[in-house]
Amino acid sequence: xxxxxxxxxxxQVQGLVRNFSxxxxxxxxxxxADCQTYARHLDERSxxxxxxxxxxxxxxxxxxxxxxxxxxxxxxxxxxxRLTAKGLYRWYADCCKTPIANTIAPGLPFVGVVRTALxxxxxxxxxxxPVQFYMQGKAAIAPRPGQKIxxxxxxxxxxxxxxxxxxxxISRKHKPSxxxxxxxxxSVKPExxx
Ligand SMILES: [Zn+2]
Ligand SMILES: [Zn+2]
Numbered sequence: 001x002x003x004x005x006x007x008x009x010x011x012q013v014q015g016l017v018r019n020f021s022x023x024x025x026x027x028x029x030x031x032x033a034d035c036q037t038y039a040r041h042l043d044e045r046s047x048x049x050x051x052x053x054x055x056x057x058x059x060x061x062x063x064x065x066x067x068x069x070x071x072x073x074x075x076x077x078x079x080x081x082r083l084t085a086k087g088l089y090r091w092y093a094d095c096c097k098t099p100i101a102n103t104i105a106p107g108l109p110f111v112g113v114v115r116t117a118l119x120x121x122x123x124x125x126x127x128x129x130p131v132q133f134y135m136q137g138k139a140a141i142a143p144r145p146g147q148k149i150x151x152x153x154x155x156x157x158x159x160x161x162x163x164x165x166x167x168x169x170i171s172r173k174h175k176p177s178x179x180x181x182x183x184x185x186x187s188v189k190p191e192x193x194x
Pocket of ligand 1: 011093095097098
């Protein structure tokens with residue numbers, strides 16, 4: 001188990017991923033149209049844009065339980081955007097529009113921390129493990145040479161994610177969450193884009 005620092009680009013938002021282990025997380029790069037729309041939406045609103053999407057249109061996300069994520073500075077900068085009324089809850093830092101994390105629903109022990117929020121010293125793969133899955137490739141803006149990209153959600157992703165997700169469900173690791181209060185209300189009112 002280790003800790004990973006969380007930080008927005010400008011440094012106002014700071015936090016920690018606690019109890020991190022490669023075996024109890026999943027690292028995936030998502031190329032879906034929604035992740036791309038979201039990243040571009042924030043890029044257009046920031047001065048230090050870019051860095052969320054790689055050259056193939058992928059967003060690198062480290063998935064874990066919300067109980068592992070805390071913020072000790074700048075939590076008041078967190079904002080929530082949903083592309084549609086039923087879309088993912090996508091959390092970002094308002095100060096510099098850095099994508100922080102995506103959640104599905106308050107009751108689920110699942111959060112995808114976006115690479116842009118991980119403040120890692122040294123090689124990223126050594127700290128958080130290599131990318132396990134390249135998914136939703138049908139929306140990729142270019143083929144990834146030498147990489148297997150799955151068109152949708154690979155079965156392997158479910159196989160890798162289900163054990164820690166189930167453990168998180170049993171041990172109720174959907175909370176405490178920095179994103180939802182005890183009754184499951186988002187910590188800030190989500191803005192709906194569509
Ligand atoms: Zn910031
Ligand atoms: Zn996506």
